[in-house]
Amino acid sequence: xxxxxxxxxxxxxxxxxxxxxxxxxxxxxxxxxxxxxxxxxxxxxxxxxxxxxxxxxxxxxxxxxxxxxxxxxxxxxxxxxxxxxxxxxxxxxxxxxxxxxxxxxxxxxxxxxxxxxxxxxxxxxxxxxxxxxxxxxxxxxxxxxxxxxx
Ligand SMILES: Nc1nc2c([nH]c(=O)n2[C@@H]2O[C@H](COP(=O)(O)OP(=O)(O)OP(=O)(O)O)[C@@H](O)[C@H]2O)c(=O)[nH]1
Numbered sequence: 001x002x003x004x005x006x007x008x009x010x011x012x013x014x015x016x017x018x019x020x021x022x023x024x025x026x027x028x029x030x031x032x033x034x035x036x037x038x039x040x041x042x043x044x045x046x047x048x049x050x051x052x053x054x055x056x057x058x059x060x061x062x063x064x065x066x067x068x069x070x071x072x073x074x075x076x077x078x079x080x081x082x083x084x085x086x087x088x089x090x091x092x093x094x095x096x097x098x099x100x101x102x103x104x105x106x107x108x109x110x111x112x113x114x115x116x117x118x119x120x121x122x123x124x125x126x127x128x129x130x131x132x133x134x135x136x137x138x139x140x141x142x143x144x145x146x147x148x149x150x
Contacts, residue, residue: 025054
């Protein structure tokens, strides 16, 4: 019997490889302990679903820098690193990538929350978040928010 792999054993399957996508997100919390969610606009992946503001990193950015930039671009507000506290994270296998998404909470910012990208916004009690369809990655983020806010 020939063993043509004796000098070069079979490799682990290629399908084990994933594209890891790093996204940073924020639960903004208002004075009534409600959380801000935003609806993904038409034309984007997962359009119509409600999500936490945030987005992908730009090259060389730290998570807090990326989040401060995204909050300014999407909502027209300014916050500082000292006002961002890590709460939990999402790790979810989408079909074409694996999402790793830290979720921060933020209670202090300057400016009025304004939908800068035409997205619908809603302030929602943590125990009502399940009434809004969210991306699958976000579902495990709800219980820590309920624990924190209810
Ligand atoms: N911001 C945000 N993104 C989320 C959440 N949950 C979730 O699965 N995602 C996914 O994480 C990625 C976020 O990237 P993004 O908002 O910067 O990206 P995008 O699809 O608008 O893409 P683009 O910026 O390349 O146009 C998307 O694939 C989005 O579906 C969430 O709660 N907030």
